[in-house]
Amino acid sequence: xxxxxxxxxxxxxxxxxxxxxxxxxxxxxxxxxxxxxxxxxxxxxxxxxxxxxxxxxxxxxxxxxxxxxxxxxxxxxxxxxxxxxxxxxxxxxxxxxxxxxxxxxxxxxxxxxxxxxxxxxxxxxxxxxxxxxxxxxxxxxxxxxxxxxxxxxxxxxxxxxxxxxxxxxxxxxxxxxxxxxxxxxxxxxxxxxxxxxxxxxxxxxxxxxxxxxxxxxxxxxxxxxxxxxxxxxxxxxxxxxxxxxxxxxxxxxxxxxxxxxxxxxxxxxxxxxxxxxxxxxxxxxxxxxxxxxxxxxxxxxxxxxxxxxxxxxxxxxxxxxxxxxxxxxxxxxxxxxxxxxxxxxxxxxxxxxxxxxxxxxxxxxxxxxxxxxxxxxxxxxxxxxxxxxxxxxxxxxxxxxxxxxxxxxxxxxxxxxxxxxxxxxxxxxxxxxxxx
Amino acid sequence: xxxxxxxxxxxxxxxxxxxxxxxxxxxxxxxxxxxxxxxxxxxxxxxxxxxxxxxxxxxxxxxxxxxxxxxxxxxxxxxxxxxxxxxxxxxxxxxxxxxxxxxxxxxxxxxxxxxxxxxxxxxxxxxxxxxxxxxxxxxxxxxxxxxxxxxxxxxxxxxxxxxxxxxxxxxxxxxxxxxxxxxxxxxxxxxxxxxxxxxxxxxxxxxxxxxxxxxxxxxxxxxxxxxxxxxxxxxxxxxxxxxxxxxxxxxxxxxxxxxxxxxxxxxxxxxxxxxxxxxxxxxxxxxxxxxxxxxxxxxxxxxxxxxxxxxxxxxxxxxxxxxxxxxxxxxxxxxxxxxxxxxxxxxxxxxxxxxxxxxxxxxxxxxxxxxxxxxxxxxxxxxxxxxxxxxxxxxxxxxxxxxxxxxxxxxxxxxxxxxxxxxxxxxxxxxxxxxx
Numbered sequence: 041x042x043x044x045x046x047x048x049x050x051x052x053x054x055x056x057x058x059x060x061x062x063x064x065x066x067x068x069x070x071x072x073x074x075x076x077x078x079x080x081x082x083x084x085x086x087x088x089x090x091x092x093x094x095x096x097x098x099x100x101x102x103x104x105x106x107x108x109x110x111x112x113x114x115x116x117x118x119x120x121x122x123x124x125x126x127x128x129x130x131x132x133x134x135x136x137x138x139x140x141x142x143x144x145x146x147x148x149x150x151x152x153x154x155x156x157x158x159x160x161x162x163x164x165x166x167x168x169x170x171x172x173x174x175x176x177x178x179x180x181x182x183x184x185x186x187x188x189x190x191x192x193x194x195x196x197x198x199x200x201x202x203x204x205x206x207x208x209x210x211x212x213x214x215x216x217x218x219x220x221x222x223x224x225x226x227x228x229x230x231x232x233x234x235x236x237x238x239x240x241x242x243x244x245x246x247x248x249x250x251x252x253x254x255x256x257x258x259x260x261x262x263x264x265x266x267x268x269x270x271x272x273x274x275x276x277x278x279x280x281x282x283x284x285x286x287x288x289x290x291x292x293x294x295x296x297x298x299x300x301x302x303x304x305x306x307x308x309x310x311x312x313x314x315x316x317x318x319x320x321x322x323x324x325x326x327x328x329x330x331x332x333x334x335x336x337x338x339x340x341x342x343x344x345x346x347x348x349x350x351x352x353x354x355x356x357x358x359x360x361x362x363x364x365x366x367x368x369x370x371x372x373x374x375x376x377x378x379x380x381x382x383x384x385x386x387x388x389x390x391x392x393x394x395x396x397x398x399x400x401x402x403x404x405x406x407x408x409x410x411x412x413x414x415x416x417x418x419x420x421x422x423x424x425x426x427x428x429x430x431x432x433x434x435x436x437x438x439x440x441x442x443x444x445x446x447x448x449x450x451x452x453x454x455x456x457x458x459x460x461x462x463x464x465x466x467x468x469x470x471x472x473x474x475x476x
Numbered sequence: 477x478x479x480x481x482x483x484x485x486x487x488x489x490x491x492x493x494x495x496x497x498x499x500x501x502x503x504x505x506x507x508x509x510x511x512x513x514x515x516x517x518x519x520x521x522x523x524x525x526x527x528x529x530x531x532x533x534x535x536x537x538x539x540x541x542x543x544x545x546x547x548x549x550x551x552x553x554x555x556x557x558x559x560x561x562x563x564x565x566x567x568x569x570x571x572x573x574x575x576x577x578x579x580x581x582x583x584x585x586x587x588x589x590x591x592x593x594x595x596x597x598x599x600x601x602x603x604x605x606x607x608x609x610x611x612x613x614x615x616x617x618x619x620x621x622x623x624x625x626x627x628x629x630x631x632x633x634x635x636x637x638x639x640x641x642x643x644x645x646x647x648x649x650x651x652x653x654x655x656x657x658x659x660x661x662x663x664x665x666x667x668x669x670x671x672x673x674x675x676x677x678x679x680x681x682x683x684x685x686x687x688x689x690x691x692x693x694x695x696x697x698x699x700x701x702x703x704x705x706x707x708x709x710x711x712x713x714x715x716x717x718x719x720x721x722x723x724x725x726x727x728x729x730x731x732x733x734x735x736x737x738x739x740x741x742x743x744x745x746x747x748x749x750x751x752x753x754x755x756x757x758x759x760x761x762x763x764x765x766x767x768x769x770x771x772x773x774x775x776x777x778x779x780x781x782x783x784x785x786x787x788x789x790x791x792x793x794x795x796x797x798x799x800x801x802x803x804x805x806x807x808x809x810x811x812x813x814x815x816x817x818x819x820x821x822x823x824x825x826x827x828x829x830x831x832x833x834x835x836x837x838x839x840x841x842x843x844x845x846x847x848x849x850x851x852x853x854x855x856x857x858x859x860x861x862x863x864x865x866x867x868x869x870x871x872x873x874x875x876x877x878x879x880x881x882x883x884x885x886x887x888x889x890x891x892x893x894x895x896x897x898x899x900x901x902x903x904x905x906x907x908x909x910x911x912x
Contacts, residue, residue: 114854115861119810152851259804318801319865321808348865349852354793361794365754366802368695372757374555415588415897416785418550419904425551429755429784434870461851468855 100160105340274299338386536596541776710735
């Protein structure tokens with residue numbers, strides 16, 4: 041399928057931050073073949089051509105850390121201390137709820153929200169990822185997926201070795217797929233032994249996949265790891281040899297300057313989740329110092345039980361505003377840096393920097409169209425500022441992943457939104473009584 | 477005109493936080509006459525009846541601090557230190573731009589954004605408030621308005637006495653109007669002499685209006701006041717006798733515990749602007765301690781040059797999440813408290829607690845209808861949580877002020893949105909070249 045989107049303001053987010061005031065993107069299948077000014081435009085005659093006059097085109101957002109099926113637990117237990125939240129509410133609810141059938145519905149539901157809010161690629165950490173992969177493929181959204189290894193029985197597998205076998209099965213099943221990117225995940229250094237971490241990392245390295253882990257989300261967890269291993273979490277990963285350019289650590293709130301240098305030196309990335317870190321009272325990450333140190337930083341929503349939204353526009357807003365207020369420095373996080381975290385840096389953080397995150401020939405066609413002619417965005421003196429500080433997800437009107445439309449003019453193309461919403465409400469709505 | 481809205485989930489936000497699972501609100505003219513369960517419903521035969529089945533009804537949001545015509549300067553100069561931002565960019569731009577004609581257009585434009593995002597009442601601080609009042613009346617939005625007194629020539633008046641005369645004129649012109657509430661404003665204790673503050677407060681007291689002032693927004697400003705007067709800003713207002721139950725101070729970021737006690741004791745209110753305080757790097761206000769002390773706290777967006785949005789849903793989200801992360805306490809600001817700040821506490825903060833902010837017989841009919849059956853809000857385990865943590869302004873489908881529809885099913889009723897948008901873009905859009 042040959043397609044082109046023409047007459048848009050094209051914000052490429054490439055290394056030079058090139059922008060075409062009136063430009064086009066041409067693609068063949070899922071690949072971008074041309075990005076240029078309309079002055080260069082020559083109609084092809086055979087391609088499906090979309091006129092995006094008055095729109096801005098951006099690469100799709102990359103959500104670098106989430107647990108999509110937790111949409112079932114959105115708002116299930118809010119305003120509680122982390123320990124009580126997790127052990128008395130979330131874990132028991134998950135134990136009852138996490139079945140392949142529920143994961144399927146909850147994932148599809150999450151994809152509808154994600155697509156409506158501009159996400160075209162997400163990096164997940166959950167269970168029954170086989171099911172999530174099938175649903176993501178059907179929905180057309182790009183997914184980095186795994187079953188989260190942990191040293192006790194988990195939904196879908198009993199032992200770490202069974203989990204590793206599942207992970208390898210997922211990797212083999214989707215080998216070469218343009219949209220589904222299996223990865224390997226170990227839950228955290230405080231729930232996984234050194235042996236588990238090393239087995240997981242070896243599997244990731246054997247297949248060249250991303251390796252994902254929770255790290256330094258709370259102060260307490262950092263102290264636990266220090267007590268158990270003698271090292272701070274980042275030091276520990278470095279010493280056992282898993283901190284490298286294929287690793288993404290979610291959160292990192294309590295990383296010390298020394299650990300941040302280890303991240304920068306090794307090329308390891310961080311998935312920054314500002315809203316979840318606020319809501320669970322984990323703290324405020326010093327992202328400005330991470331960027332100064334040269335760490336690759338993407339943005340993540342975390343799961344909807346601790347956010348309670350999958351909206352990357354909001355995440356970007358919090359990521360841009362928090363460092364300013366907390367560090368008392370209005371220059372701590374310029375709009376461009378926040379937008380880069382949501383796009384190209386996020387793509388790099390999940391190991392897809394050569395495929396997505398910017399609009400350039402040779403990359404995959406994952407993109408958004410934004411209608412900036414709206415009362416909440418005008419006037420516009422600087423487009424990056426307008427996107428980061430004024431835009432809301434309702435201004436995103438269309439999106440595409442791998443060259444296929446996911447949303448056009450606010451209508452979802454590949455998900456039956458009404459049916460998905462009804463399904464979820466019937467099973468988990470106020471009257472379903474499943475949970476309470 | 478007799479109207480009723482029936483079959484909604486009615487969240488009254490009254491002192492008991494009463495909720496009718498299937499309820500109605502009946503009104504005559506601008507006044508609410510009944511709020512009850514549908515079991516009590518008896519059709520009247522003469523009234524216009526709106527079926528809100530599946531919707532949630534809330535009181536409209538009260539924006540307790542903004543500068544509406546600054547929509548012209550949305551995103552004009554971002555990511556800059558406060559002093560350079562204000563003196564090198566905002567003040568010069570305002571000096572060139574602030575004409576009655578521009579204020580008229582910019583206000584109407586702001587009202588469109590405000591109505592779309594759930595605001596039915598705002599407390600403004602600007603110049604040419606006569607013009608803003610006319611436009612607010614036309615748009616049907618409730619407004620608390622003034623010309624901001626300051627000890628140097630300002631747009632619209634040369635001396636403080638001329639400003640006071642304008643203020644009195646505004647008060648007399650709108651006496652008894654149900655929608656337009658003139659007030660008196662002195663810009664701040666560092667830009668107004670003691671004499672100016674006292675003259676302004678005397679005028680407010682003579683007519684029983686609200687008195688508004690900027691206070692303790694930045695650390696530097698607090699130190700300036702201390703140097704000039706020998707007292708901290710809150711102490712100073714208290715000593716000169718202007719701190720009382722008719723005062724609202726915008727910001728208050730740097731108020732000390734002693735000053736907070738003065739606010740609580742006097743009944744003075746604070747208009748909390750979390751996003752603006754982050755963006756301008758002013759700091760993070762300790763709102764949890766304010767509420768514990770018993771201070772009346774409302775929410776404000778501030779102007780769009782320092783936000784860059786007038787969206788109260790976002791403001792509520794920041795107000796709910798920030799204290800948790802910054803104080804490392806997930807219980808620091810429960811969802812209900814954040815929603816109360818956006819509604820009933822905001823109404824009290826601007827001196828309208830007996831008229832608006834909750835849905836009760838005898839109050840004015842300012843309300844919102846929310847469509848919660850959406851992929852970003854379901855499932856719902858707690859409605860207050862869903863509103864504060866998951867809802868976005870797109871879920872607000874209809875709104876009413878003083879018994880008149882402002883928006884129905886996302887269409888603005890009293891403002892020609894397209895024409896207003898085009899007008900603004902023609903004069904201030906990228907190609908207009910007015911500013912750059």
